Amino acid sequence: MMAPILTVSGLSKDYGNGQGCFDVNFELYPGEVLCIVGESGSGKSTLLSTLAGRLVADAGSVRFTDRDGAQHELTCLPEAERRRLARSEWGFVTQHARDGLRMGVSAGANVSERLMALGQRHYGRLRQTAGDWLEKVEIDRARLDDKPSAFSGGMQQRLQIARNLVTQPRLVFMDEPTGGLDVSVQARFLDLTRRLVRDAGIAVIMVTHDLGVARLLAQRTLVMQKGRVVEAGLTDQILDDPQHPYSQLLVSSILQA
Ligand SMILES: Nc1ncnc2c1ncn2[C@@H]1O[C@H](COP(=O)(O)OP(=O)(O)OP(=O)(O)O)[C@@H](O)[C@H]1O
Secondary structure (H helix, E strand, O other): OOOOOHHHEEEEEOOOOOEEEEEEEEEEOOEEEEEEEEOOOOOOHHHHHHHOOOOOEEEEEEEEEEEOEEEEEEHOOOOHHHHHHHHOEEEEOOHHHHHHHHOOOOOOHHHHHHHHHOOOOOOOHHHHHHHHHHHHHHHHHHHHOOHHHHOOOOHHHHHHHHOOOOOOOOOOOOOOOOOOOHHHHHHHHHHHHHHHHHHHOOEEEEEEHHHHHHHHHHOEEEEOOOOOOEEEEEHHHHHHOOOOOOHHHHHHHHHHH
């Protein structure tokens, strides 16, 4: 039996005003895509950032198994070690490209600097790999030297995907990556993401307010309301037979769409 890549138990982040996320429990297996859905303010981004160690948890544990099988408790990881894992094992795709890209350097540098951080130095090879990745995310490699500020929103999000996947991470966190995109651009982005993630066998935890996104991408879904997971299970089961009244509401809203 394959070991979970992430084992989350009793995880809470309390902002002190009754807001945050509380007592979250789940396991994530290698190659699995999990969506966290819920309305605005339900605690999705808080949970994601606490999982990734960007916010300090107030209770509970997040156990991560790295590619060598070693286990790390992420809630009390020294900062240097967290950064090392973030470089070598994880990716983090943000809602706003400007938070996840370096807007002042070229598209090629945005991709290759992640490899340089892992010790790769050969200029020709870095440039070749960066060009290959631009093509994988459907950006013309002739745009290698352009800055992301000259790209459309959809291209910027695809560039973020390239920047995050180039290091062959095992786990990628995504915080509402389609939030700022037009519906037609969203569909293309989701299709591409699904393909790349599946081909590389990467585990993904994606925050979205849209159960339709979960339907496209995720084997499993957590439904959050007011900081708590009110329903968790296979996405298909939640869509076909939602148990919690709030999940029923979410499902009926996508059926109407
Ligand atoms: N730094 C903070 N201090 C205090 N309260 C916060 C802080 N950050 C977020 N909150 C509150 O915690 C709750 C959960 O916020 P969070 O951003 O996790 O929700 P979300 O489900 O991701 O929402 P959205 O979809 O709008 O991004 C909200 O009520 C928010 O106002």
